[in-house]
Amino acid sequence: MSVLLSIQDLKVAFRMGRIDGVMQRFEAVKGVSFDVPENTTVALVGESGSGKSVTAMSVLNLLPDNAERQGAITFMGRDLLAASVPELQGLRGRDIACVFQDPMTSLNPVFTVGQQICEPLVKHLGLGAKQAMQRAEALLVEVGMPEPKRRLKAYPHELSGGQQQRVMIAMALACEPKLLIADEPTTALDVTIQRQIMELLAKLKDKHRMSMLFISHDLGVVGEVADHVVVMRHGTVREQGPVARIFADPHDAYTKALLACRPTLERRGARLMVIDDHIAGHASTSVGKAKDPSAPVIIEATALAKSFWLRTGVFGRREFQAVKGASFRLRRGHTLGVVGESGSGKTTMGLTLLRLHEPSGGPTSGSAMFDGRDLLRLSSREMLPVRRRIQVVFQNPYASLNPRFTIGQTLVEPMTIHRVGQDNAEREARARALLAKVDLDDSAMHKYPHEFSGGQRQRIAIARCLTLNPEVLVLDEAVSALDVSVQAQVLNLLKDLQDELGLAYIFISHDLAVVRFMADEVMVMRNGEVIEQAGVEQILDRPQQEYTKRLMGAIPRGYRPRPAAA
Amino acid sequence: MSAVLPKLPSKPVAAERSEGVWHAAWKRLLQDRVGIASLIVVALFIALIVLAALGAVARGWQVETGVPNARPSFMGPAPPEKATVIEVPKGPNVDLSDVDPLAPRYQEWAERAAKLKTTEAPRAQTLPLGGDRLGRDVLTKAIKGAQTSVFVGLLGALCAAIIGTLLGALAGFFGGKVGDVLEWLYNVFTAIPDILLILAFAAIFGRGVGSVAIILSLVGWTGLYRQVRAEFLKHSVREYVRAAEAIGASPVSRMFKHILPNVSHVIFVRMSLLVVGFIKYEVILSYLGLGVGVDDVSWGTMLAEAQSELILGYWWQLAAATLFMAVFITAFSLMTDALRDALDPKLRGLE
Numbered sequence: 001m002s003v004l005l006s007i008q009d010l011k012v013a014f015r016m017g018r019i020d021g022v023m024q025r026f027e028a029v030k031g032v033s034f035d036v037p038e039n040t041t042v043a044l045v046g047e048s049g050s051g052k053s054v055t056a057m058s059v060l061n062l063l064p065d066n067a068e069r070q071g072a073i074t075f076m077g078r079d080l081l082a083a084s085v086p087e088l089q090g091l092r093g094r095d096i097a098c099v100f101q102d103p104m105t106s107l108n109p110v111f112t113v114g115q116q117i118c119e120p121l122v123k124h125l126g127l128g129a130k131q132a133m134q135r136a137e138a139l140l141v142e143v144g145m146p147e148p149k150r151r152l153k154a155y156p157h158e159l160s161g162g163q164q165q166r167v168m169i170a171m172a173l174a175c176e177p178k179l180l181i182a183d184e185p186t187t188a189l190d191v192t193i194q195r196q197i198m199e200l201l202a203k204l205k206d207k208h209r210m211s212m213l214f215i216s217h218d219l220g221v222v223g224e225v226a227d228h229v230v231v232m233r234h235g236t237v238r239e240q241g242p243v244a245r246i247f248a249d250p251h252d253a254y255t256k257a258l259l260a261c262r263p264t265l266e267r268r269g270a271r272l273m274v275i276d277d278h279i280a281g282h283a284s285t286s287v288g289k290a291k292d293p294s295a296p297v298i299i300e301a302t303a304l305a306k307s308f309w310l311r312t313g314v315f316g317r318r319e320f321q322a323v324k325g326a327s328f329r330l331r332r333g334h335t336l337g338v339v340g341e342s343g344s345g346k347t348t349m350g351l352t353l354l355r356l357h358e359p360s361g362g363p364t365s366g367s368a369m370f371d372g373r374d375l376l377r378l379s380s381r382e383m384l385p386v387r388r389r390i391q392v393v394f395q396n397p398y399a400s401l402n403p404r405f406t407i408g409q410t411l412v413e414p415m416t417i418h419r420v421g422q423d424n425a426e427r428e429a430r431a432r433a434l435l436a437k438v439d440l441d442d443s444a445m446h447k448y449p450h451e452f453s454g455g456q457r458q459r460i461a462i463a464r465c466l467t468l469n470p471e472v473l474v475l476d477e478a479v480s481a482l483d484v485s486v487q488a489q490v491l492n493l494l495k496d497l498q499d500e501l502g503l504a505y506i507f508i509s510h511d512l513a514v515v516r517f518m519a520d521e522v523m524v525m526r527n528g529e530v531i532e533q534a535g536v537e538q539i540l541d542r543p544q545q546e547y548t549k550r551l552m553g554a555i556p557r558g559y560r561p562r563p564a565a566a
Numbered sequence: 567m568s569a570v571l572p573k574l575p576s577k578p579v580a581a582e583r584s585e586g587v588w589h590a591a592w593k594r595l596l597q598d599r600v601g602i603a604s605l606i607v608v609a610l611f612i613a614l615i616v617l618a619a620l621g622a623v624a625r626g627w628q629v630e631t632g633v634p635n636a637r638p639s640f641m642g643p644a645p646p647e648k649a650t651v652i653e654v655p656k657g658p659n660v661d662l663s664d665v666d667p668l669a670p671r672y673q674e675w676a677e678r679a680a681k682l683k684t685t686e687a688p689r690a691q692t693l694p695l696g697g698d699r700l701g702r703d704v705l706t707k708a709i710k711g712a713q714t715s716v717f718v719g720l721l722g723a724l725c726a727a728i729i730g731t732l733l734g735a736l737a738g739f740f741g742g743k744v745g746d747v748l749e750w751l752y753n754v755f756t757a758i759p760d761i762l763l764i765l766a767f768a769a770i771f772g773r774g775v776g777s778v779a780i781i782l783s784l785v786g787w788t789g790l791y792r793q794v795r796a797e798f799l800k801h802s803v804r805e806y807v808r809a810a811e812a813i814g815a816s817p818v819s820r821m822f823k824h825i826l827p828n829v830s831h832v833i834f835v836r837m838s839l840l841v842v843g844f845i846k847y848e849v850i851l852s853y854l855g856l857g858v859g860v861d862d863v864s865w866g867t868m869l870a871e872a873q874s875e876l877i878l879g880y881w882w883q884l885a886a887a888t889l890f891m892a893v894f895i896t897a898f899s900l901m902t903d904a905l906r907d908a909l910d911p912k913l914r915g916l917e
Contacts, residue, residue, distance in 0.1 A: 356808055387814040400805040404827040404909075406590075413814035461809070467811065 004211050005036040005059065005179055010065070012054050028054045030235040031071070031383035036179065040320035041205060041212040043226035043243075045219055045258070047483045048454065051235040052215050054544055056181050059213075060092050075179070093120040100164040101184040105162035107156040110360070113140075113167050114152030120174045139170040144200060161342065162193035170296050171205060180205070181213045186221065190341045190510045198225055219258050223559030224249055224361035231255045246387040259558070261488040263517040272517065291520055295331040298471055298504050299353070299375075302327045303366035304347075306352045322348040325366065325530040328521070330472065333498060335505040337519030337536065339512055339551060345528035346508045350474045352376070353506070354392055370472075388418045390463035395477035397457035401449040407460055408445035409433070415465050415548040434463040438493060455486030457494065466497070474506045479514060491517060513555050516540055575802035587695035594908040601904025607897035615713045624709040627702060627863060632690045635880045636697035696882030698871060704886045707863050712890055714864035718779050718848045725783030731826075731833055732788030737791075738798025739821050748795075755788050768856040778857050780845045789837045797829040799899075831906040838902040841893050865891050 012029040029051040036042045044052040058069050059080060073080040075096065082087070092098075100106040104370065108116060117136040121127045133152065140148035141186035143166040165185060172180055202225055205212050216222050222229060223243060230240040231252065239252040249410050250256045261272055301457060303325045309317040322389055323345040330336050338346045353375060354370055368375040372385065378386060394400040401410060412424065413433035428445070435444055440458040442517040449457055458478060465473055475494070479487040491514065497503060507518050515522060515536070522539045525531040526549065532545045543549045595601050637644050664836045665671040693695035695705040695712070737748040763785050771777035801807060802825065810824050849866030851857030858864050865887045 324579055356811060384814050387812065392809070392812045394805045396805055400809045402806040402810070402824050402828070406826075413815070414811075417814045417816075417819075464809070464813065546815060 003035045003039055004038045004076065005213070006074045007035070007055070007059075008033050008070075008072040008074070010055060010069065010073065012051070012058050012070075013068045014064070015066040015068065016295050022449065024066075028067075028235055028383070029058070032205075032237050034230050034237065034240055036211050037228075038178075038211055038297065039205075039209045041202075041214055042230060043214045043216060044230050044232060045215055045216060045222050046232035047163060047485050049234075052232050052277075053183055055232070056183055056213055056215050059181065059560075060096055060098070061088055062098070086142070087392050090124075093177070094175045094183065095177055096179045097177040099165070099168050099180065099182045099185045100173050102188045103168050104188070106168055107164055109156055110256050111155075111290055112152065113154050113156065113159070117167070117171050117174055120171065124175045130489055135174070136170070139174060142173070142204070143167075144196075145170070146283075147226075151451065160193075161189050161283045162196060162332065165189060165193075169197075169200065169204070170377075172236050174184045176208055177210060179213065181215075184213045184217070185214075187216070187218075191512075191554040192341055194221070194556070196307045198556075200226065205257075206264075217485075218262070218556060219247075219484070220262055220556030220558045224556055231258070236405070243559050258485060260560075263488075263491070263513045264310075264557075266540060272492055276281060291334060293331075297329050297334050299326075299330040299368060300306045301353070301366065301368040304349060304355065304376075305365045305367055306348055306362065309364040313456070319362065321452060322528050325350065326523065326525070328523060328528050328533070330504050330506065332471070332504055333502045334521070335498070335507050335519045337515035338506060338508045339515050339522060339524040340525035341510060341551075342524040343527070346525050347476055348528075349525070350392070350476050350506055350508050354387075354390060354474060356392070373404040375517040384485070385418075388414075388468045389469040389470050390472045390474065391468060392474040392476060393461050393465060393478040395482050397454050397461060398481075399456055400461050403449055405524065406446055406448055407435075407452075410460065411445075411450075411464055411465040411467055414464060419467055420468060431463075431467065434461075434466050437466070437497075438463045439489075453486070454482050455489060458482060458486075458490055462490075462493065462497070466501075469501075470503065472504045472506065473483055474508070477510070480509060480511065487514070510551075512540065512551050524551070587682050591905070591908040595904060598908065599901055600754045601908065604897040604904060605902035607694070607893065608901050609896070611712060611716060611894050614709060615716055616714040618710055619790075624706040624713075626914065627706040627904050628861075629703075629709040630689070630697075630701040631687075631703050632693040632697035632698055632701040634697070634701045635875070635878070636690060636701055638695045638696040638882050639694050640694045641692070641872050655771075659894045694885045696880070699875060699880075703869075704883050707868060708885075708886045708890045711863045711868055711887065712894070714775055714858050714862060715845045715866060715891070716894060717775060717846060718782065718864070719841040719845040721776075721779040722782035722786065722844040723837050726787040726840055726844075727790060727833055727837045729783060730787035730836075730857070733787070734791040734794025735798050735821050735826070738795040739802050739817065741799070745795075748791075752788055752791055755785075760785055764847075764851065765856070768851070773856065773859060774860070775858055778848055778851055779844075781851075782847055786840055786844065786847075790833065790840070791834060793832050796828065797832055799826060801825045801828055827909065834902045834906045838899045841898055845891065845895070 006024075006205075010029055011027065013025045013027045013493065016026050032041065032055055044055060046052045054063065054067075057063050058067070059073055060076070061069070061080070063069070069081055070079070075091070080091075081090070088463045092162070092317075104206070107113075114133060114136050117139060118127075118129070118132040121132040122129070122134055125418075136253075137148050137152060140151055145151050145163060145166050151159070151163070151167075156167070168185075170232075180201075185201070186197050189197065200223065201212065201214075204210075214222065214225055214470050219229075226243045228240070229246045231238045231246070231254065233254050233486065238254045239246065239250065246255060246258070250259060255309045256469060263272055268491070304323060304327065305321065305325050307319045307321045312318050326349055328336055338349065340346045340360040348357070352364060355375065357364075362375050366376070370390070373382075374384075374450050375383075375386065401407075405413070408428065408431060411434065412427045415421050415427040416424075417428065421430055432442055435442065440456060440459060444456075444460070446451070452460065462473075462478075479490050482490060496520070498505060505518065507515060509515050519536045522532075522534065522536050523530050524539070524545065528548050532539060532543070532548050539548065540552065595605070614623070625762070633644075689701060692701045695708070697702075697703060698707065699723055733748050733751075737745045737752075764781055767784055767786040768777070769779055798821070802820075807820055807824055815824065845865065848857050849869055852864060852866050853870055858867065866897050868883055868887040872881075872887065875881075875883055
């Protein structure tokens with residue numbers, strides 16, 4: 001096999017402005033070398049900040065202007081570092097194509113899908129408008145888009161996330177590139193869609209005999225698609241080798257830790273391995289406390305339903321049932337897992353319990369008894385003391401903290417509203433104690449959210465909830481936006497807090513493996529309906545519904561030796 | 567890209583209490599050289615205006631100290647005009663005393679005229695920045711004019727910003743019925759041409775500097791309202807606002823404590839544009855006789871006067887008014903820019 005792309009000792013630094021007249025540089029990539037042979041998938045794996053995206057983006061110089069590249073990048077015998085802008089533009093989309101993480105933001109919202117797929121066809125291949133449209137339709141068929149003819153005229157917002165990613169892949173394939181760079185192409189998608197997209201990518205790669213540079217933070221995903229794995233951390237390559245060797249016999253401690261920290265469907269430990277523990281050689285020792293099955297019931301929901309009004313025409317409106325009758329009991333110290341794909345109504349159910357939906361948005365029915373009172377029928381004045389006792393952690397740690405508040409202000413504010421503590425000094429002392437509890441140090445008090453990583457921000461959000469001594473925490477996809485390694489830390493923290501404080505969790509997630517680790521009881525939702533509800537062992541070991549089985553099958557399992565015949 | 571930028575080496579902050587957003591912004595502003603310079607210029611202008619209002623400077627702006635259209639000092643006095651009258655015949659006058667009936671009284675009149683003292687001070691040939699057609703000092707006029715113009719601009723913009731922010735916040739945050747009513751109000755205000763609206767308000771409020779500011783703010787809030795409403799619409803569904811609701815923050819606290827600091831940059835930029843616009847609008851109002859009184863001066867009236875002077879080649883009044891206006895407006899815009907940057911914690915330590 002000849003080498004298609006070769007990266008030798010690549011260094012990338014970002015100029016960060018001058019401090020006292022000295023140019024500050026941040027080295028994102030510190031000497032990375034690897035090859036991408038023809039017709040092969042090479043995966044770059046690492047946490048956020050490991051430099052994996054920067055490495056991939058420097059191939060086509062899609063980096064910000066303040067980046068400086070050194071080393072050598074050779075693509076089919078051409079030196080890409082020395083290539084001029086017109087030369088690179090000739091390569092981009094033609095020989096090397098990219099698929100990015102978030103299809104929602106990578107597609108232009110004001111052009112139809114057809115127009116966007118035609119653009120590279122007209123630009124690089126010189127096709128006429130009509131020919132290009134025909135080719136675009138053929139491409140949509142190839143990426144498995146239902147009703148391709150109609151979709152050509154659709155705008156990106158009319159498509160689901162998975163369909164948008166299919167369009168991105170169709171655009172990337174338009175000129176039959178020799179190398180496809182896929183930068184976390186499935187991270188923003190549900191597990192079931194992730195599986196479809198991964199299968200599609202693997203199929204297309206074989207069919208077009210192209211190479212793929214696949215970037216992911218999840219070794220589980222990588223194991224299924226890659227032939228060769230490069231593990232990166234802090235801008236350096238920790239280990240590289242064929243996928244079978246990496247999974248069967250990882251040499252580097254960091255690779256071993258990455259393999260260990262993902263929750264799996266097969267076993268249910270008391271704690272997950274955390275990268276640092278693993279590298280330091282600690283074994284997980286603590287054993288989870290047994291749950292008390294007769295603990296008092298905190299929330300009892302019966303036939304909980306929520307609808308939204310959809311506007312039709314000028315005056316008309318139509319009811320859309322987002323949640324159609326969910327019933328459950330949540331006991332103190334227990335966790336209810338709510339599982340389903342996007343649009344299954346799981347988040348709506350959580351927010352309805354918290355009364356975070358506008359009452360004018362649509363009618364609510366059923367009841368949710370909390371401490372003898374129905375949450376759904378409390379006035380907003382009566383709701384205020386209840387708010388203290390039911391708290392929520394949102395999915396996106398980058399959006400859920402006020403960017404103009406210091407962490408100190410963020411933590412003190414809820415205590416001021418509910419008059420927890422005597423004065424501000426006492427509240428600040430409490431805030432510091434809670435920061436320590438979520439493993440952040442004191443200096444965090446004066447910093448702003450953007451100075452923290454995603455995992456740290458999520459821990460701050462958890463600390464904010466804890467300021468009020470809640471009894472119930474609604475965790476709305478609280479770890480879905482985090483890297484696998486960081487996810488493990490946050491999950492462990494949540495478990496510890498539950499053991500220590502007797503919190504009850506409503507754990508909303510699309511990832512059954514994570515739910516298995518956290519939950520005692522699982523509710524599977526689809527299109528607003530609860531289709532299966534039982535204890536966690538029962539559901540995962542003996543799923544009754546086809547849908548549940550599909551959700552389970554979609555979870556990335558890492559590398560499995562492929563049958564010899566294939 | 568998912569790269570996380572590193573923390574840059576920053577000086578350790580030993581503050582014990584967590585600092586507020588405004589306090590932190592002030593500290594950041596102090597490090598911005600351009601911001602501080604513009605702040606000083608604006609402060610100087612304001613000091614000048616206060617002094618002018620108290621009568622310490624530019625009190626005598628109406629005194630005609632120079633010759634009409636006196637030239638600026640650096641240009642030197644105007645060359646003596648060539649006499650265009652008929653040449654005086656040389657040689658002794660023809661003696662008409664024997665036929666002139668008034669001849670005996672000439673002597674007496676000459677003596678009486680010598681006794682009278684003229685009260686007119688000698689007029690200067692040049693003034694520091696020149697004089698206007700009556701010979702008034704353009705520099706003093708510009709200083710006195712600053713008092714009117716900056717007052718109208720700042721007060722008007724401030725009032726417009728308050729009205730626009732308040733209504734925009736309500737409309738964007740609550741939506742529904744409240745939003746509909748405010749949108750209706752906005753539509754009514756934008757549907758009527760500005761100048762008609764100004765005339766209508768002027769008929770109610772009468773003349774004067776204060777009324778001009780109020781009239782302009784009542785007409786000028788709409789653009790700011792629209793933008794603030796859009797920002798509030800966007801932010802009110804953000805997760806951090808939801809999170810604030812979940813901890814029990816009241817609507818008022820969510821609107822003004824959580825969202826407002828996050829949209830303040832929009833208000834600042836809009837406001838600096840309004841200040842500039844209002845200073846110009848005051849000219850139109852004064853021209854229509856609805857602005858400042860005839861015995862008052864503003865940069866606007868100076869510009870209006872400059873029109874007719876320019877044809878005759880007297881450019882200095884225009885230059886003086888423009889210079890003052892340009893310096894103030896540039897400094898003010900830079901100051902709002904610096905304020906906006908200072909209020910954005912993301913820029914901390916990245917200068």
